[in-house]
Amino acid sequence: MSALEGLEVRRTTTAQQLADGLSERIMAGAFGPGDRLRESAIAAELGVARNTIREAVRILELTGLVRYEVNRGAVVIAPTREKVEALYTARERLESAAIVRAPRPEQLDAITAAFEDLERAAETGDASEIVDRDLAFHQAVVALLDSTRLDEFFAALTKELRFYLTVLSESETPQEVVAEHRLILDAIRLGDRDRAVAEIQAHVATSVERLNQLL
Structure with a gap:
C-alpha cells in the first residue's frame, strides 16, 4: 500500500476565500481602522454560515489585519507607531541579514x-x-538566506506589510518606489555589502518615517 493512499488534495477552503476577499476590501479602504467586522451581518449578506465567517476572521487575525476586542468582537487594526516600529524592525533585521550574502x-x-x-x-x-x-x-532578497522557514516567516509578515504599503502608496509616487529599489539592486549587483545593508536600512527608515507622519 502506498504511503500516500487515501490522501486528498483539497481546494482552498471557503473560509480562506472569504479571508482573502475581506483582506482585499480592507486594503481598498472599504473597512477603515477600528471598524467592526460584524460576523452575523457578513454571513447574512453573503449567504454563508456564521461559523465560516468566524473562521475567516480568525485567519485575518493571524495575519495581523484584525484583532478581537472585548465587547466589540473583530475590528480592523488601527495602526500605531509602536506597531509600525515593531513590524519594520523585524523586516529590517531579516533583510539586512539576507542582503550581506553573495x-x-x-x-x-x-x-x-x-x-x-x-x-x-x-x-x-x-x-x-x-x-x-x-x-x-x-x-x-530574503530568499538569499536559503531558508524555507525564513521565507515562510517573511511571507507571513507580508500580510501585514501589504496593509502598511497600501497606506504608504498615498504618500509616495511610483517613481520614488522604483528609485529606492534600484539603489538596493545596484548595491547587490556591485557586491557592495555595506552599501546594500545601508540602502535596505534607509529604505525601511524612510517607510517608517512616512508612516509615522501619516499616523
Missing part, C-alpha cells in the same frame, strides 16, 4: 526580474500591483 546567479536573476516587474507595475500606476511587486522584490 547571491548565486539564479538568485540575482530572481531579484533582477522582481525589480523589472516592479518597474512595469510602476508604469501602470496600479497601486495594488505596485505593492505586490514591491513585496515580491523583498521576498526575493
Whole structure:
C-alpha cells in the first residue's frame, strides 16, 4: 500500500476565500481602522454560515489585519507607531541579514526580474500591483538566506506589510518606489555589502518615517 493512499488534495477552503476577499476590501479602504467586522451581518449578506465567517476572521487575525476586542468582537487594526516600529524592525533585521550574502546567479536573476516587474507595475500606476511587486522584490532578497522557514516567516509578515504599503502608496509616487529599489539592486549587483545593508536600512527608515507622519 502506498504511503500516500487515501490522501486528498483539497481546494482552498471557503473560509480562506472569504479571508482573502475581506483582506482585499480592507486594503481598498472599504473597512477603515477600528471598524467592526460584524460576523452575523457578513454571513447574512453573503449567504454563508456564521461559523465560516468566524473562521475567516480568525485567519485575518493571524495575519495581523484584525484583532478581537472585548465587547466589540473583530475590528480592523488601527495602526500605531509602536506597531509600525515593531513590524519594520523585524523586516529590517531579516533583510539586512539576507542582503550581506553573495547571491548565486539564479538568485540575482530572481531579484533582477522582481525589480523589472516592479518597474512595469510602476508604469501602470496600479497601486495594488505596485505593492505586490514591491513585496515580491523583498521576498526575493530574503530568499538569499536559503531558508524555507525564513521565507515562510517573511511571507507571513507580508500580510501585514501589504496593509502598511497600501497606506504608504498615498504618500509616495511610483517613481520614488522604483528609485529606492534600484539603489538596493545596484548595491547587490556591485557586491557592495555595506552599501546594500545601508540602502535596505534607509529604505525601511524612510517607510517608517512616512508612516509615522501619516499616523
